[in-house]
Structures are given as structure tokens and as C-alpha cells.
Amino acid sequence: MLEPHQKTALKVLEAGHAVPLDKESWENLREKVGLERVPPNASRYAEAIEDIKKIAKKTGFDKLVEEKKQKEE
Amino acid sequence: MTNESFYHFLGCIIPHRYPSIESAVKLVFKDLGMELLDMDGATCCPAPGVFGSFDRITWATIAARNLTIAEAGGHPITTGCNGCFASLWEANHELKHDDELRDAVNENLAVIDREFKGTIEVWHYVDALIQIAGLDRIREKVIRPFTGVRMALHPGCHWMRPKNLKKKDDSERPHIFRELCETSGATYVPYKDELICCGAGGAVRTADVKIALDFTRQKFESLKAAGGADMMITPCPFCELQLDMGQVEIQKYFEKEYTIDILHVVELLALAFGHAPDEFGLATHLQYMQRKSTPAWEKLGIKVEES
Numbered sequence: 001m002l003e004p005h006q007k008t009a010l011k012v013l014e015a016g017h018a019v020p021l022d023k024e025s026w027e028n029l030r031e032k033v034g035l036e037r038v039p040p041n042a043s044r045y046a047e048a049i050e051d052i053k054k055i056a057k058k059t060g061f062d063k064l065v066e067e068k069k070q071k072e073e
Numbered sequence: 074m075t076n077e078s079f080y081h082f083l084g085c086i087i088p089h090r091y092p093s094i095e096s097a098v099k100l101v102f103k104d105l106g107m108e109l110l111d112m113d114g115a116t117c118c119p120a121p122g123v124f125g126s127f128d129r130i131t132w133a134t135i136a137a138r139n140l141t142i143a144e145a146g147g148h149p150i151t152t153g154c155n156g157c158f159a160s161l162w163e164a165n166h167e168l169k170h171d172d173e174l175r176d177a178v179n180e181n182l183a184v185i186d187r188e189f190k191g192t193i194e195v196w197h198y199v200d201a202l203i204q205i206a207g208l209d210r211i212r213e214k215v216i217r218p219f220t221g222v223r224m225a226l227h228p229g230c231h232w233m234r235p236k237n238l239k240k241k242d243d244s245e246r247p248h249i250f251r252e253l254c255e256t257s258g259a260t261y262v263p264y265k266d267e268l269i270c271c272g273a274g275g276a277v278r279t280a281d282v283k284i285a286l287d288f289t290r291q292k293f294e295s296l297k298a299a300g301g302a303d304m305m306i307t308p309c310p311f312c313e314l315q316l317d318m319g320q321v322e323i324q325k326y327f328e329k330e331y332t333i334d335i336l337h338v339v340e341l342l343a344l345a346f347g348h349a350p351d352e353f354g355l356a357t358h359l360q361y362m363q364r365k366s367t368p369a370w371e372k373l374g375i376k377v378e379e380s
Contacts, residue, residue, distance in 0.1 A: 019085035
């Protein structure tokens with residue numbers, strides 16, 4: 001797994017999204033276009049991220065993402 | 074008057090990088106009598122290039138989790154991203170037809186007290202617009218036609234491909250997306266590489282942005298050879314990001330300048346339906362933010378007040 005792909009996968013496990021709402025400037029942008037600052041996805045609902053973590057643990061995907069990192073170290 | 078409700082699957086790029094698309098689709102769907110419902114707790118679709126490539130079961134399980142949110146509410150899903158459409162539609166299709174996969178996924182979903190039942194459908198915005206609202210209804214709503222504006226299309230990869238699975242339009246000679254975009258009144262400009270990938274998806278942009286930008290550059294050169302266009306329309310926010318912000322990146326990596334406005338099809342329709350650009354934030358596209366520029370209002374035939 002290429003490191004950038006591993007990082008994208010990790011982003012999903014950490015934030016629930018491959019491209020997360022990770023800066024205040026993105027929230028400001030939403031407000032600028034007339035939307036609520038935080039959308040009703042995993043950005044707002046932390047329990048959704050917990051669900052993703054549980055799934056990744058069950059399928060072993062969390063290990064898949066970790067192993068490559070250990071091999072490269 | 075149509076009356077259909079959809080769970081609105083936002084994905085990642087629309088809500089977090091190109092929210093003007095989210096704002097525009099709300100205007101367009103409301104104008105057409107279609108309801109968009111919040112899909113609380115939806116996550117990444119998950120990214121089909123990265124997840125689909127590395128672990129099919131994890132990909133299908135995370136996709137199925139999203140599908141179960143809509144199943145619980147009893148409404149179909151609609152999404153404006155080709156990548157999200159690929160994950161959700163294909164997972165939904167595979168899970169309905171592959172008992173072994175379905176059993177494996179449901180075993181995983183059990184740890185979060187969910188179960189995939191296969192009771193809803195997944196629609197791209199384009200499908201909902203054409204099949205539910207209908208082209209005639211859309212044409213009736215156009216009060217600001219893009220007369221004389223040259224329009225190139227970038228349909229992207231996943232809405233109609235793979236052909237044997239999606240079974241809609243003709244992936245070699247497509248016309249449905251063109252017909253939808255032509256309701257705006259703009260003039261269609263064909264170009265040789267209209268159907269090639271923008272370069273972003275399939276985990277390519279993630280792996281190597283320069284390789285991804287090479288695809289984008291080829292597309293722009295092909296359009297230039299065809300005489301150019303005033304705007305390019307796409308049904309995918311990842312394509313929009315690649316084609317839009319990609320112009321800034323191509324300038325940085327290849328020292329080649331392209332300047333063209335890239336719009337999602339719902340942004341095109343919002344304008345054609347008479348909405349002002351700042352009602353949904355067209356000028357917030359990343360290309361304009363980074364270049365400190367604005368859309369080419371005159372080329373687009375749009376009058377805006379100087380601020």
C-alpha cells in the first residue's frame with residue numbers, strides 16, 4: 001500500500017471521511033454559501049466514527065493499514 | 074408536480090471543499106419539487122479507489138452502513154458524486170446479488186447493531202433529475218438560458234461505467250448527460266477526449282498528483298484543439314476539484330496556464346433556473362480562491378453587481 005493511500009485510509013478511520021472538515025476555514029466556507037457550518041455527517045456525529053473503527057477492527061482493516069507503516073519503519 | 078424524497082448523501086468533497094454544490098442542489102431540487110433529507114451520521118462512502126482496491130469486505134461493509142441509514146428511513150439515496158455513486162450503487166447491487174458477500178457484511182454490521190436488508194435504491198442527482206423531474210419539467214424552469222455560451226462536458230467515469238453493470242446510456246456514445254446539460258440552453262462543444270478520466274479517481278490523485286494532472290492537461294489540450302469552450306460541466310465534485318483547482322496545480326507543476334470555469338451540473342441548472350451565483354456561492358470554487366479571481370461572468374452571460 002502506498003503511503004498516501006494508507007494515510008487516506010487512516011483519515012477515514014480517524015475522522016469518518018477521506019477528505020475531512022479539518023480546518024475552520026472549511027466551516028467558514030460552508031457558512032459563506034448559506035449552509036450550516038458542520039454538515040450532518042461524521043463531521044457532526046462522532047458515533048459514526050466509532051462505528052467505522054469497530055468495523056475496521058472486525059475486518060482487520062485497521063491492522064492492514066498499520067502493518068505497512070511498521071514495515072516501512 | 075413531482076413528489077419524491079431522497080436521503081442526501083453528501084460524501085466528503087461536496088460538504089467539505091465545494092459546498093457551493095450542496096447549496097445549489099438544494100435550490101434545484103426544491104424548484105423541481107424533490108425533497109432532500111439529511112442523512113445523519115453518514116460517513117465516507119468509502120472512497121472506492123482506496124478502499125475498493127485494498128479490502129472488498131471493508132469497502133462493502135462501510136458502504137452498507139451508509140445504505141442502512143436510508144433503509145431505516147425508507148427513502149432512496151441521492152448523491153452528486155460519481156465516486157460516492159460508484160461505492161453506494163455498486164455495494165447495494167452486489168449485496169443484493171451476492172449472498173456470500175451479504176452474509177460477510179452483515180456479520181460485520183452486527184457489531185454496530187445494523188443489518189443490510191436491500192430495500193432501497195441509490196440515485197445519482199443526474200438520475201433523479203432525468204427520471205423523476207424529467208427533462209420537460211427542467212426546461213420549463215429555465216428562465217435564464219445560456220444562449221451562445223459554449224459548453225464542454227466531462228461526464229466522468231462512474232455514473233455510467235461499467236457498462237455491463239450500470240446498464241444506462243451508451244458509455245461509448247453517451248447522450249443523457251448532454252441532454253440534461255443542454256436544457257440550460259448552452260451550446261454543446263464536442264472534443265476528442267470528452268470521455269477520458271479527469272485523473273483524480275481510482276486513487277490516482279492520492280498516489281501521484283502529477284500523473285493525475287497529466288490526464289487533466291490532456292483533456293484541456295483536447296478541448297483547446299476543438300476550439301475551446303466557455304465552461305465545462307461535470308456531475309462529480311472530485312472531477313470538479315481536479316478540473317478546477319487542477320488548473321492552478323498545472324500552472325505550478327507544468328507552467329502551463331488554462332483558465333476555464335468548471336461547474337457541477339446542479340450549479341449550471343441553479344443559474345439557468347434564475348438563481349444568482351451568490352445564492353449558492355459559485356465564486357467560492359477553489360480555483361478562484363487560490364487565483365484571487367472570479368468566474369468569467371461575461372463569457373457565462375451572467376450579470377453581477379460589482380462589490
